[in-house]
Amino acid sequence: MTSHTKRPQGSVIAAIDIGSAKTACFIAHVTDDNGGAEVIGIGHVASKGVKSGVIVDIKATQQSVKQAVHAAETMAAKIMKGYPLREVVMSVPSNYTYSNRLSATVKIMGHAISDKDIDLALLRLEQEEQSDSEAIIHSIPISYSADGHGGVENPVGLHAESLKVDVHCVKAETAALKNILGCADHSHLDVDCLCIAPYAAGLSSLVEDEKDMGCLVIDMGAGVTSYAVFYQGAMIHAGAIPVGGAHVTSDLAMGLNTGLQDAERIKTLYGSCASAMSDSNEMIDIPAMGDGAEATQVPRSTLVNIIRPRMEEIFELIRGDIDVNNVDGYAGGRVILTGGACQLPGVRDLAGLMLNKQVRIGKPLMLSGLADTTKAPEFAATAGLIHYACERMDEQPRMGDRGASDPIWPRVKAWFKENW
Template structure:
């Protein structure tokens, strides 16, 4: 169940730099976070599990921290996905309805066919989202019910990922005594957390800049119409700093956070930064370098990441549909100057996105780095509403002797 019997929803964002768990209470369509846990991510690289025991330990620690904070125990979680090389494409399904008016049962049947589309054996479907209907070949139909037609079709936005990495992640979650209620591609979750409805309707690109990956999602007409993942993120910037300045990774991350920027200035040449050196004793560990050198290391990697996002967006064919609006989120988007650099590289209007649809988040956990985890809660609540609607839809009629026997058994026993 998306919402447990005690009204709790849990989201688990398993990222390359941190593992985060939010536990929220659903009350009348509103969400309030009552438990938060986050831990340094271990055993993961670019969203993929590379050490099962280490990844399991990070997941357990994050979940247990959130459980202690709210005094509740959870069993079901929604998990964000950036592993398995996610791929996005649109597929069409069509069926004959013999000229009568389109009914709820017809819509339910064509959607069910769309959700059952076969995929290669090494890939699994993460999402299958209806983005538009067709009536006798006419496209752009939003609501086909009540229209007379010979054939009814639906265009499904299908997102798939490699089965192996998905199974590895599911195993780590199961080892923590948790059930997987759903899997949500990371930029979709971040979009649900950060985007306002007008942006989703008019067209927007959300770019989630994480530690190991940078993912993008295009929303149009209120729907997710494209998603992709670039295997570059904030951790690559940290590695570049560590190598370029011969400093430990922990100090490289600190330098990036305190002094990092992608906007060079004339004052950078005169501002000196003490850089600890790898393997040096404490007394001689400091090596002063101009801040301009640090900027010269950071800026090319961030530019490369944004240029790859732009290339993926152009290749997808959704660049025009997405309009001129971009929303940046994710931990790496907080680096000074990234917003301005993204506006220049992508030639679009850019703003920084934060979770806006859940309550109870403190300032420390309400920033861009926690967007995906907050979006998982919103997705879970929407999924619960969709399940209720599907339960209320009329049952699709089937014919044949076996179907008739089944109906007779249900009616008499």
């Protein structure tokens, strides 16, 4: 694969991840010419106005973003020394997005292939795929062919008559992007780029061998479970299902006849996907709803019987989606779980059983400055946004090179500034 374009040393970038359960903000500065970064500010708050990955109350969501950004800026104040935070990278929930494998061909006329030829192929593809209702978020080259001969890892410098580029193209609904831009603008921030959550989670939690040999990243959020397939160093497919950890909490609240907050606490303290010999004898106190109602007790095995079917459903849906899109073979035999919902005891073993693969829990890697509390699976996507913004600038949509009309993403930003 061709090398990636890095963000210049000394740059400051913020990452904002708006999830169904929490909104997180990391501020980082680029420490070297290879895209290495150090986190200098961290902020996270409970999300408001978001259900199942969908913004349902824009003002409440804007307030959550503002609070998270303010907390991160306060932590980074001494290092930034009054430097205003402007550029941010934001996550896009995968239930707003569509993943397609496309190809573009350009004439080379016998000269040596250059980076400009690859850029031209990608630009033409983006121009063909753009529409008023969808915007391109990622255009990732995944393979090359020179004069019909495949298997080319890096075409730059090769002489050929034509070059074909196979591209993983990820689009998002334009209306959803306008809502995300609105959350950033409310905090006086400019969105530099966007990245889907499972791709970001993979960038922060995978080692190079996993990216090259093939693996499946499953980001288990509160409202959405999304996934990305990596192969030969690139993300080749992504998808999502509208089920997550919050649905487990809802199941417990209904099954135990208790409130959502109490159900979440019970899930955190006593929940599991795996049964144990002592579960039938261990009794759990269940708070009642409403005044005058009496608290009850249930065996811990009841919790397992409620939680496990929902978690099985999540992995069954993921497995079915992967099979339909014919990417299971590329995913190899390895799964990396990220997101807060993957920390439920027994999830790793259940995923291995349902998907017939080796499974590990993924955490942010190779990003300095993280506090111990943020070196956890639920912050993998936020950390990955920093990696994406610093290390993979070339995967962002082209900005109308060679006099061509701008792709839809720059036009979305222009529309927002004119109409918000």
